[in-house]
Structure formats: structure tokens, C-alpha cells
Amino acid sequence: MLTLPTPFESDLQSNDTFLIPLIVIDSESESPIYISTVKGVFDADIFWEDFGLKISSIKESLNIVERKFKINNLSFDLSNYLVNGVRFSDFVADKALLNKPVDVYYKTQSCKTLDDCMIIYRGRIRRFNHDHKTVKIQLEDLTEDKLSKKVPISKTGFGENLYNKDHKNMPIPIVYGHVDRAATIPFISPNSEEGETDIMIVPDDVNSGRGIVMEGFQPTESTQNQNLYDEEDINPLFIYKDDYFQVLQKYDESVLQAGIDEDNAANWQFDDDTQYELLGGYVNVKKLYSNLTAKNPPANNELQTIIKRYPNGMKILKNPFESDLESDNYLDTLGFGVNFLKPEIHAPELAYDNDLFLGEVSETTYTANVNTNYHETFAHVPDNTLAIDENLPLTFITGFNPFRSFLHNQPEAGNKSRLQWEVFSWLLRYSHIYNQNYANPNVTFIKLPSGESIKDEFKYKIWDAVIAKCQGGEQITWYGNEYDILSYNDVYNITGWDSCMYTSQNQGVGEEIGGDRFRANVSSHICPQMASDWASQSSIDSNAFQTVLDDVGLNDLFNQYDGYNSFHNMVYDGSSELKPETGAKVKYPNFWLQFELVPEIRDFLGYGYISASLKNDNYPSENTKGAHQDGSNEYDFMYYNIFDLGDGEQSLFDANLYPQFSPVNRTGGSRAGNRSLKDVDFISIWNQVSIYDEVNYQDVIGQHKKYFAGNSHSWDNGDSYENESLANGSSYSDSKYNSGWFIWVKDGIYSDVFEQHSPTVAGEENPEPYPLLEIPANTLISSTHSGKYSSSHGSVKRGFKYEGVASPNIMPVDPEFITLFTNSDSSTRLGLVFTFKDQDVSDEIKCDTYFEGKIINRFNEEGTDTSSKLFKVGIGAIDVFEDDDAFDWNTFDSAFDEDNVDLISETLTRCANEGIIQYNSLTEPLSEEDEDTNPQDSFDEMALVPEFHEVNNYNAMTMMYKISASSSGVTAKLSTEIYSIGLVQYVIFGGALDSDMFVNIKGRTNTLDDIYDSESGQQYFKYTGEATSSYNTEEEYQQQTSFIEKPCDILYHFLEKEVGLDDGIVKRSSVEVARDNSMDIKCAFSLKEEIKAKDLINRVCKDTNLFALFKGTSDFSFTALKTTYGASDVSSTIKSEEILKYSFSRTPIENINTIINVKFKVDYANDDYIGSTGWVDGYDLLGNGDSQSRIDAGLKGYSYDYLGLDREDKVLEVEAPYIRDRGSAESLRDFIFMFNCNQHNTFKLTLPLKYLYLEVGDIVNFNTLIKGLKAYGEDYTQGNTRNGQEIYPFFIINSTNKKQKSIDIELLQLHNLTQRFNCYKGSITRNRGKYDGVLENNEFTIDDWGELEQFLLGAKKYFTNNQKRVSDVNNDGYIDNYDLNAIGLLGNNESMIGDFNQDGFVNVTDIVQLVNNIISEEDFNEMYDVNEDGMVNILDVVALVPQILGGFE
Secondary structure: OOOOOHHHHHHHOOOOOOOEEEEEEOOOOOOOEEEEOOOOOOOOOOOOEEOOOEEOOEEEEEEOOOOEEEEOOOEEEEEOOOEOOEOHHHHHHHHOOOOOEEEEEEEOOOOOOHHHOEEEEEEEEEEEEEOOOEEEEEEEEOOHHHHOOEEOOOEOOOOOOEOOHHHOOOEOOEEEOEEEEEEOEEEEOOOOOOOEEEEEEEOOOOOOOOOOOEEEEOOOOOOOOOOOOOOOOOOOEEEEOOOEEEEOOEOOHHHOOOOOOOOOOHHHOOOOOEOEEEEOOEEEEEEEEEOOEEOOHHHHOEEEEEEEEOOOEEEEOOOOOHHHOOOOOOEOOOOOEEEEOOOOOEOHHHHOOOOOOOOOOOOOOOOOOOOOOHHHOOEEEOOOOOOOOOOOOOEEEEEEOOEOOOOOOOOOOOOOOOHHHHHHHHHHHHHHHHOOOOOOOOEEEEEOOOHHHHHHHHHHHHHHHHHHHHOOOOOEEEOOEEEOOOOHHHHHOOOOOOOOEOOOOOOOOOOOOOOOOEEEEEHHHOOHHHHHHHHHHOOEOHHHHHHHHHHHOHHHOOOOOOOOOOHHHHHHOOOOOOOEOOOOOEEOOOEEEEEEEOHHHHHHHOOOEEEEEOOOOOOOOOOOOEOOOOOOOOEOEEEEEEEOOOOOOOEEEOHHHOOEEEEEEEEEEEEOOOOOEEEEEEEEEEOOOOOOOOOOOHHHHOOOOOOOOOOOOOHHHOOOOOOOOOOOOOOOOOHHHHOOEEEEEOOOEOOOOOOOOOOOOOOOOOOOOOOOEEEOOOEEEEOOOEEOOOOOOOOOEEOEOOOOOOOOOEEOOOOOOEEEEEOOOEEEEEEEEEEOOOOOOOOEEEEEEEEEEEEEEEEOOOOOOOOOOEEEEEEEEEEEOOOOOOEEHHHOOOOOOOOOEEEEEEEHHHHHHHOEEEEEOOOOOOOHHHHHHOHHHOOOOOEEOOOOOOOOOOOEEEEEEEEOOOOOOEEEEEEEEEEEEEEEEEEEEEOHHHOOEEEEEEEEEEOOOOEEEOOOOOEEEOOOOOEOOOOOOHHHHHHOOEEOOOHHHHHHHHHHHHHOOOOOOEOHHHHHHHHHOOOOOOOOEEEOOOEEHHHHHHHHHHOOOEEEEEOOOOOEEEEEOOOOOOHHHOOEEEOHHHOOEEEEEEOOHHHOOOEEEEEEEEEOOOOEEEEEOOOEEHHHHHOEOOOHHHHHHOOOOEOHHHHOOOOOOOEEEEEEOOOOOHHHHHHHHHHHHHHHOOOOEEEEEEEOHHHOOOOOOOEEEEOOOHHHOOEOOEOOOOOEEEOOEEEEEEEEEEEEEEOOOOEEEEEEEEEOOOOOEEEOOOOOOOOOEEEOOEEOOOOOOHHHHHHHHHHHOOOOOOOOHHHHHHHOOOOOOOOOHHHHHHHHHHOOOOOOOOOOOOOOOOOHHHHHHHHHHHHHOOOOOHHHOOOOOOOOOHHHHHHHHHHHHHOOO
């Protein structure tokens, strides 16, 4: 609000006031030109000439969204007629009017002097046009010329002091705030001493004499204080070589190792270790010579650098495909086979999070403290969040061997082994690779119910259907008689009731069984109709399929290996006529069981068959009919799932009641003879159902029926003699227990069925990949085939044999551990691979690489043998192909471990006894006393990794866990935690000083040269407002500075020091107000490209809540859009009765943003952003107003439905180039969202001249409603709440147009821009929490659980930071299945109160977790509110203790 001269302000109160424009041209001269519309304005000696003055109005506006202030350039017209023989245009020659200063005033009737008048504009004449009638003059305000200049104002010039000619006449950067890796310019120092050349690396114009002073250089957190170099050095300089390499202040010979083809590191020694020093705001690189010999690295244009390279990915090392290996043998240095485990990894990103990581974890992993405590977060192997269903009695057993001695592999030329058998054989060997999620194994061996059980269940299903139909009034004809079958008493009373279908034991009523009356085969071979349906489901051309079917018949379908109709050619390369459509895959046929119904049942029910399978993508469509193999006797069929799948389909049995084995780890295997495999053992999940509970299938179904077709058993034709029955042959004494076994593929295998996994037995082979084959979910594959490889192989062998034992070797179910194993034949290991970004590095002449990080291994004492054999963790190297993410095994040493560097090598006895074995090179070395007290905090030296003798010779690092060789079986059971690992590389570059250079620095600071005295006599720093301090010595006093980082302070300093505005033009009072209202946002940037000063100011303001006001009077001030307002902020009240005109509108709905993310922290080498805040939405800040439970409870919240928008309609990403810290970026993000989350009311008013004092940025209100009219139904004279947001009765003026008779203004209604809602832990939907600090009585909902489940499945693209925060319900730092379970606990009022760790007990561990929650000052978590008082504090501990002491009832 303007302060007006008293006479002027007094006159404005009158309705008769009128304004007279007064113009003073060339006001700074001794003879100004005075112009007005009225002659003789003043009684004094100033005489005003009337030249017919016409002056434009003064318009000012504020774009609140863009934070830009705009003022029009004033213009006026004068009469150019002759007056006393002189025209006004004649003054141009006399006074040279262009660029002369002009003052413009408004005068009222009581003004006697210019001091009584209101100054409205100060500028200079920029344009002067005239003819004989009129002169047109355009003014520009006095500061515009300075604000239009380009900055930085200092340039390198063209002098000889330039180090690099590419830097000619380039801007010297400007740096404000705390900037890591700020841009620099190198100069040759004019102060070099004899025998040296100094190069100044300058981040700002510190040597020009303009008084530019830096606060100081800064270290790098990831390398400082980690024993990587001299702790006295901060090493702020970097050179850029596709990455930032930190230049050491002192050359470090201690890290040098002998180079390639060298005996020692002596070739890399120098007489002087100085590389650079830090002087007065710049880096001084010293080139030192002795005669012509280089005494230090810079003298050779070399620099020794350090970089800690963090991985960008972590994965499990898989077993290689045989073709990946150069040798036929897959043996380690000990000469036995190796098998790599495939456990899941929990939070892999946390193995390499770091200070530059900035919380950029994946969308499915989150840790609350990743930014500040990355040394405390870790990846965990295995993923211990994979919960086991406690309702399933799962047990681990060893020694599961489901094979007979024969398993053939890829056929040789001329042999016609079928692909169907290859799938079965391969799944037998590699089922374990799909079962690393113990809770949901994918490939399971299951023994189906006996034939008698299936037949009996079928009979009951048939009679159930008969009873239901008879109860509807019909009768069935049976043996020539009609019966009312209304219950099973009626069924049991009729003769031959159990002869309702054809079986091998009971042929039905007067019928003999035929070969087609019973079928047990794959669905594609039951009958022509089902075969065609299977082909259609596999996207095979129906005409082509029918042609082949007519040619060869169903019996011989797919019976060749390489024929035109072969299954092999269909799924290998699509060369078969039966190839699937482009993009589709052939579906492995599912097992099908079918019995034909006797005519009496068929005629009564209308069904000819009863069938069972597991319904999946192979299942025939509804119009498919059963038939004999030749297509005859076609009828509808009754269908049932063999097991209940929970899909709504009728079923026969509960799978949990039948034996199931799910292999999870292959522990042994050997080869005997030509392509013969035996003794392949697994550790397996067993459901504890005995295999001895079922009768023999053989007696029920019979033997030697065809499976996968084939009617010729000549081995020369390549036709395996395969069994259509579920039984093994009668020659096996164990057929009772080895009949009826199937492989059940539960979740499907949809990509590369023969995935490239290495055999664990030397010489074992894998089939070639079949890219067009998939195994759908719920596919059953018979495990009781007969078959052999070729005619020379000998007798027929069958594939399944598991006798079982009375007391199997049971292992405890423990998903928290992996099991390493070694014996004389094989070794089971864990291999981890960490990938790195490829570096396009040049001029590298030496590289010494060390491993740094922390690895904690926690051993299970019961599962770890006490042995002198060694547990080892080693580091090696490998390459990973970028295209397909496969491993290049040719870069891995042939022995798989020969070149590894051991980080850990301890006896299993020590591992078992101590429980924790670790490697830790992250922390400082401890004293002997501390190390004895805290062995987990012990320090290890970094390990040299010689394989990385170049920065980029490998793109991945391996970490191998294994046990040393043992003739007898040795086991170790453990979990491993991996913290902030990386490679520390000391790299010497040639041509180093020609590289782009950057520094860590705190930029411009306020020195004692710029201070002011307050009225009390206290001295303050001018640009920060901080008080100066007194010191004991004058030197200490003179050295004090005040760091400039608040946006208004930066701009204040910039305007005077860089733009050159005179002292006093910037209103200090407005800076002080802006400083108080700047939302704690800090700005930091390095400006290396030219930009107009005014554009820079506006852009900095856009990253804050500030506005820079460039007044027409040449004053400069700041204002801020505050987040909250009160009555004290109102500068004027507009009386509604005085308003001359008005209109209401609202900001466009298009301006609303529904979700926002802010990108920040510019990488100045790549001109890209490396920081991101994460998303925020309206539910985070105001509560979920779309939640039905909140609506029903009458609670407030933000509703997208209210706005007619979807949550993801208006997603906005904002770039903030002048912010580098996360806190500031998040403040900006929330501010932008809250300002744009609802429409604002906007008013246009015309007011009388008495309101001439109003300015853009003023806050006003109204005394009453204008003509009693509400704006869009809202009373704007009092507060309201709209869509969860508080609407103030205050308005900001964002436009003024001051004219001689009135003033036009535009107003925007202000909203509360603060967060009103804080959701509880577990309220993922943001449905439950505190609103305006008040505890809401609202419940958790099933939607909270569902939202988190979707996030964990990777299905939530815009999962906000706040959702991630409240998802960590159990406060362990991660989001995982434990949190999912905890949400269920929050929503279950009957859950055990106090069982915070969900172990089923309330004990001292829950007390510890509760106390930790209180100490950590975490957000309110209702789970810990034991006494239900809305707070978590010591009273909850008091309430919990009696439950523990007295037991929980």
C-alpha cells in the first residue's frame, strides 16, 4: 500500500477530486521542462505550460502462477503547434531529449508543491516521434536498462591468461547457495613463482576486485571421513569424464598397485604430492618442475582422482546355458558341478543407496530414511517378507529324488525324441528355479487321487444330477424300469446303480468296454473337436490344422520330431504349417480325464461323458463336445476341476489333502552312461501328506495306453512307448506309490520355457530354447510316462520314482535363510551380480580399484555344520549384456571363482558359534577396546579388486557366497545383508587439465563490507539480516561472514552486486518481510549461461513463493504469497457501497493440478535433473474426500469427484533449476499443489480515486457483500471451506490500472495453503488421520490393504511419498508384505493388542518396539496406541506391561 502525501490523501476522500497530470522532463538539469494540462498549477514560481497533454494510464499486474510482475511503459502525447514561435519538437535539438529523465506526478486541488503530489512514474525517454501537430513520447522506467542486461556480467575475455582457448569470451559463472559440482573456468595465474605454473580454477568472479567472496569449499559426503584419503583434505575439485572424478589435493602413492606388465608401482611416483591448494575462493593447481622434469602429476597434465562407483542394479547370478560356456565341463576349481541359488532379494536398491541416491528407489521398494541414513539401510537375501501361509502345513525335506535312472535330453541327428517329453524332462530337472517364492511355488509334484476315488466322485456327481432332475418331477428309466430317484436311499435301492459310466472294471449295463470309453490323455488328443479347440486357443489357423488332422489322424498328431506337422517345429521357429499367429504362442496341452456315460444316464441327463482336468487356457469352449478318438459318439460332457481352484468351477477334491512336493534347491546329481541322469536330489517343500495313503492306479485303469499319441512302437520311427495311464508298469514293486504323479504348473511359464539355466552335473545338456511355447497356469503334466532315448538305449525307462521314507529328513520352514551346500560331487552357491553404468572414459592411464561396503551374514546355528571348512564371500567381475540382461560367461573365469578376492573366509565352526560374520569397510577404524566391545562395528581395510584394472573393463561385479571343498556333505544356513557397496577407484588421467572442472562450494557470502547499524546500535549483515558477532581479536572479527542462501537475500545481493542497482532502490523493509515469509526454501545454483537479469529474477521467484516488484517509480521491492493469512495481513478494507463496477469469475478448471512432482538439483555437466521429490496429491494434504466412509462420517477431505476430475487427469512435473535440496523442493511442491488444487474466485472492480493508494500485492477484504450478492454461493466476507480447503475472506490485488478519474483492480481470493490432514500409518487411502490436529473417529478399510497390495505388485504409478511413509506400518524402514499383514491387524478389532511384531505373542520384544517408536518420534501409528487415548507415549508402555506379566486374555 502506498503512503500518500497528506494533502493528496485528504483530497482523495472527496467525491469532487480530480487528478491533474504533471510531467517534469530533464528533471535532473538546471532548466527542466514542466508540462501539465492546466496552466499556472502552482502559486510558486513554477509555471506549467499547457500543451494539450494526453497521458496513458499506469497499469501494473502480477502473474501469481508464474511469479512475474509486469508494468506498462508510460507514454504521453503533446501538442506540437507553434507557441510563441516555438514547437515542442524544437527542444530535441536544444536539449537532446532522448534518454533524458522524466518524472510523472498526479496533483489534486490542495497540492501546493511537487512534494504534495503523488509520484507515479520515473523513467527515461526512449522514443520520440512527432509531426507538425503532435509529439508522441514513450518512457521506460529507470531500472529497465539495468534489468535488461545479461548476466553474468564478467567474461573471460580474449587475454593470454586463458588456459583453454575454448573459453574465449565466455561468462564467468555466478554461484549462490550450497552447490555440489558447480561449474568453473580455468585461468593461468599471473602470480606463479619460478619453476611452477599455477592454474586458477574459478567458480565465480572472485578475482575482479568487485568484492565477490565465497563462503568456502565443501567436501563430498560419500568419500569424506571414510579413510579414503588424508582426512585434513576436503578435495572439492572434480573433473568430468562421463562421470565426476574427484581430484585429490595430494597425490596418494599408498593406493597404487603394480600396473599391467609391471613389477611394481614405482613408475608412478613423484617428488611432490601436491596437486592443488585452496586459495581465496578458487582452486590453485600447481605445476611443479625441476628443470624440465615434472615433480608432481599436474606438471605432466595428469591428475590422480577418486570415484566411488555405486551399482545401478542388483540381480541373482543364474546358472548359464551350456552354449554360454567355452568348455563342455561346468566345473569349478575343485572339479565338481556348481549350482547357483535363486532366492528373491528384498529391497535390492538399498544395497547401493548413497548420498546421491536422493531416495530414487524403485516404485516397489521404499525406505523412510534412505536419504539420511543410507549406511543403515540394506538389501536382504533372501527376501524374508515372503510370508508362508500358516494354514498350510509346509515342511522342508531333503533327499527328494523323483527320478528313475533315465532322463534324456536334446536328441541327436536321426533320433525323433518328442518335445512333449523334453518339457517334462526339463521341468523334472529345473522345477526348483520356479519355486523361490516359498509361499507360492509354481512347479509342484502332486499325487492325484486314486482311480477309485475319481470314479467314485464321478458317480456321486452323476447321481447328484439325476436326483436334482427327478426332484423336478422327472423319472429315469433304468434296466427297463422307471424310478423316482429323490435321494441316495433311492439310488442305493436300485440294481447296478454304480454302473452309471464305462470303466475297466464295470462296463455298464450290458455293454463291453471299448478303447474310447475311457481316456486319460492331453486335451489335444481326446477327440477331433477338442483338438481343434486346443489349436484355436493356441492361435493356430483352423484350416491348416484340419488339413493336418485329416492327413495323419489324431493318433499320429505330433508324433514326429522334424516333420512338417511336428510339435517341435511349431514352437521352435514357426516353420510348421501349424505355426501360431504372429505374437501368439502354442499352449502346452493340459491333461484330460474322460469317462463315457452309459446310455440310460446319457439319455436322461443329456450328457455323453463326464470329464475332469484343471480349467485353463487349454480348456475347450462351452460348445465343445466330447467324443471317441475317431470323432464318433459326440455328446456334451459334464465337467469338473480335479482340484478346487477357487475359480467358481465345480470341483472334485481339495489339493491340500494330497501329497505335494515343491523343489526349492537342487543339491545333487550325477551322470551314468550315454545321456543318462541319476540321483538328482532336491530340497523340497512337502505338505506333510503321506504318499502311502492311496491305492494302486494300475488295477483301475490298466497299462500301456498311448499318451501324446503315436500308434507305432518302432524305435526307428522315433516313437516313444508312452503310457496313457496314470500308472507305472507292474514290473515295479513300488508302483503303488509311484503311480498317479503329475507336475502341476500352477502359475504358468510364459517366456522361454527352456530358460537358460546351467546343468549342475558335468556333461548334462539342456534343450534349445523354444520361443513360441508357453505352459499355461494350472497345467498338469503326467510324470509316469514310459520312454527311452533311442532304439540302442535298452529297455524302457519310466520317469518318476519316489519311494519315500518313514521318517523323512525334515528341515525347519524358515524363509529367512538360504542354504549353501557342498560335497564331493557338487556345490550350491549364492551368486550376486551388481551392474554399473558404462563409462565413456578417455585419457585414463592407470586405475586401482578397491571394494568398499558392509556385508553382514547371520547364520542359523541349527542349520550350519560345525566344520573346519571355510565359508567364503568373494568379489569378482563379469559383463552383462544390456540388450537381454544376460551374463557374458566368457568374461567370467572358467573356474567361476579362481580370480575372486575373498572378503570373508571363516570356518563354519566360527560362523555357527558366533552367529554373525561380517565385512565392514564403511566406518572409521575402531580402537581395540571398542572393537572388543562392539565386534559388529569392527573395521576392515578396503579389498583390492585387480580385475577392475580399468574403469570400464567390466560392467558388473560379482559377489560369490560358497563353502570350500568337502568330501562329505557340508551345509551352511544364513541370510545376508548388504549395505552401500561400491567400487572405490583411484584413477590417474592424462590430459586432465583440459577436462571440464567442477567444485563443491558454498557460494557468495555477505562480508563486513556490507553491514548496517540498527537504531539500537547493533550491526547487521545487509544481505542476510543476521547480527554480527564480537570476537576476542580484530582478525577473528574481520573474518566473519554471513552465508547468503535465502531467495530474497540472493536477489537483494544480486541486484546490487551484479545488476548494479544503487543502494536504497531495493526496499530493505520488503526484503525483511519476504525473509520472514520465504517458507524455509533455500536457493542454490551455478549460473554458467547468459540470461537477462530480469528473467533470472523471475525464474528464481518461480522456485519460491516470492514476487519481485519492479515499480514504475524505479523502486524495487519483494512481496510473498503466504501460506496462511489473518486479519493483521489486511492493508485495506474496500467498502462495497463505494464500488463503481464489479464482476465475478473463477480461475479456469484447466489450472488445477491433480498430482505434482518437482524435479530439482541440476547436473551442470549434463544439464539434467538428478533429484525428484516424489508425488503429492490432494488426499495427502487434505484427506480423501472421495472415501465413502469419510463421507458417511461427515468428515472433510479433498474430492476429485467434486471437481469432475480423475486423480490422474492433470499430472504436473515442475522443474526447479534454482533448488538443490530436497526439503526446499518438497516445500515448493506442496505450495504449488495447494495453490492450484481448487479454483480461486476472482473479482474485477472499478473504484473511486480514494483507493489510488492500492498497489499490486496488497491484501484487502470487504466490509459487506457487494449489493448483497454472494460469489458462486460463497460469502466472501467470512471464511469458508471448499473441497477440504479453507477459503479466506481475503484477496490479493494482482492488477491495477490507475486512471485520472478512477482505478480498476483485479483481485484473487486467497486460500489456506497448508496441509490440514495428517494420515495415520496404515491409511494408504488417506482415509483416517488427524484433520486440523483433531483425531478423527474413522476406521481403516479393506481399500487400504488393497492399495498397498497393488503397490507391492507394481501396479501403482502415482503412489505418493506420503503413501509410502504410512505404508511402513511396522516402522522397519521398508514397505513389504509384513506391512500388508500389519494393515490387516489395524483393521481387525479382534487382533491381539500389543503384538507389534506379529509373532503371535505379546512379550518384551513388543515393549522394545513400542519404546523405539516413542523415542523415534514417528508419526502417530494407531497400532501402538495401547490405551486408545489418541497418543503414543509412556502411558502405552504402562498399559502393556500388565498384559505381559499377567498373560494376555
